[in-house]
Amino acid sequence: GAGVSQTPSNKVTEKGKYVELRCDPISGHTALYWYRQSLGQGPEFLIYFQGTGAADDSGLPNDRFFAVRPEGSVSTLKIQRTERGDSAVYLCASSLGLRVSNTQYFGPGTRLTVL
């Protein structure tokens, strides 16, 4: 079956602009996660959805970052007033959402470059 998909694969924007990054999880997965991976680092947690609600948004760095998942499937990560420090690969993952099977499957990521 299809894996997690993310669009766009690359996004170049200018400092101060608004961007949206999209994630399409594996069908039937109720849990969805966003991570950010900077160069030379491991992925860092941003936010986790169970269904439509954000169960844990403790990793969002500040209020310029926001994510939604209105119908419990596709999610959009929104970044306002982008800064050069936001440049990174943004990863999305999904899982069945069951504690006993909390294996997260990752998408290919969106590489965001803020000029």
Add this chain to the structure above:
Amino acid sequence: AQSVSQHNHHVILSEAASLELGCNYSYGGTVNLFWYVQYPGQHLQLLLKYFSGDPLVKGIKGFEAEFIKSKFSFNLRKPSVQWSDTAEYFCAVNPTNFGNEKLTFGTGTRLTIIP
């Protein structure tokens, strides 16, 4: 908060050599442990995971890892590496307490296999 340390940043081996990549975590409670691999140009893939039971877990492609609770370690091993094992390897931890779903990753180890 939990953290994960991968002390080997870059490992270079010849084909058929044995591999051991270190992973240590800091967290006082029980955890789920994971190794993910990222091959060049591909997305993160699960290599193996430990939830409970036998501390020696076997994953795909001949990899295994041993959970040593007293040492807070989950080292990855392979008896004989191949050129195709060239990739970046990430260790990750997830506390088992209910409601905490996020993965905390190490900084990764880049493995280069010389033919």
